[in-house]
Amino acid sequence: MRILVVEDEVKLAEGIARILRKQNYAVDLIHDGHAGLDEARSGIYDLLLLDVMLPGLDGNAIVQRMRLEGINTPVLMLSARSESSDKVNGLDVGADDYLAKPFEVEELLARIRAVLRRRGQLVHDLLFQFEDLELNPGTLKLICGARELKLNLKESQLLQLLMQRKRAVTTKEMIIEKLWGFHAEAEYNNVEVYVSFLRKKLTFLQSVVAIQTIRGVGYVLEAGT
Numbered sequence: 001m002r003i004l005v006v007e008d009e010v011k012l013a014e015g016i017a018r019i020l021r022k023q024n025y026a027v028d029l030i031h032d033g034h035a036g037l038d039e040a041r042s043g044i045y046d047l048l049l050l051d052v053m054l055p056g057l058d059g060n061a062i063v064q065r066m067r068l069e070g071i072n073t074p075v076l077m078l079s080a081r082s083e084s085s086d087k088v089n090g091l092d093v094g095a096d097d098y099l100a101k102p103f104e105v106e107e108l109l110a111r112i113r114a115v116l117r118r119r120g121q122l123v124h125d126l127l128f129q130f131e132d133l134e135l136n137p138g139t140l141k142l143i144c145g146a147r148e149l150k151l152n153l154k155e156s157q158l159l160q161l162l163m164q165r166k167r168a169v170t171t172k173e174m175i176i177e178k179l180w181g182f183h184a185e186a187e188y189n190n191v192e193v194y195v196s197f198l199r200k201k202l203t204f205l206q207s208v209v210a211i212q213t214i215r216g217v218g219y220v221l222e223a224g225t
């Protein structure tokens with residue numbers, strides 16, 4: 001899961017990023033509204049945490065613009081102002097939920113999970129399922145029947161992405177953007193390395209699931225027998 005945090009209070013933004021990374025979310029930070037909208041348009045995010053009061057373009061305007069452009073990324077709004085008008089505005093223009101600052105860490109995490117769950121990104125709470133596999137990105141545990149093992153963070157993010165795509169092909173470009181970020185300099189080799197790690201682990205677990213290579217395009221999960 002990759003989360004974009006658009007928040008102009010740098011200290012707060014960095015604090016949120018630390019909390020989210022501890023939960024194994026990948027996080028990018030943006031501190032102004034126009035750049036936030038540009039990043040949101042990249043389509044690589046699973047969720048946006050969007051402050052309402054921002055320099056350039058405010059949070060309500062960003063979510064409104066996104067929805068008009070057909071960008072459906074889930075949005076959780078943050079605002080220091082607890083007036084209900086803020087809340088109504090944000091929700092009216094297409095935000096999924098709203099959290100007033102200051103907030104408790106646990107509440108932030110619960111709201112994020114709730115938004116993702118409502119959008120069907122999570123099967124229940126923090127589990128992804130595909131055929132005989134169950135992945136918990138919070139603990140990095142991959143379970144297959146009675147067997148289980150721990151993935152590293154990148155392996156977990158890669159498998160999550162493939163599981164979310166179900167039977168659609170995932171391109172190497174998508175994997176790089178999702179795992180390393182939009183401006184990263186990771187190369188196709190990096191992707192191939194993690195795919196080979198994951199394949200070994202799937203074999204160890206004796207899962208029916210295999211990662212098929214679609215030559216020149218990317219990868220897709222397939223279930224054998």
Ligand code: CA
Pocket residue numbers: 007008009051052053054
């Ligand atoms: Ca602000």
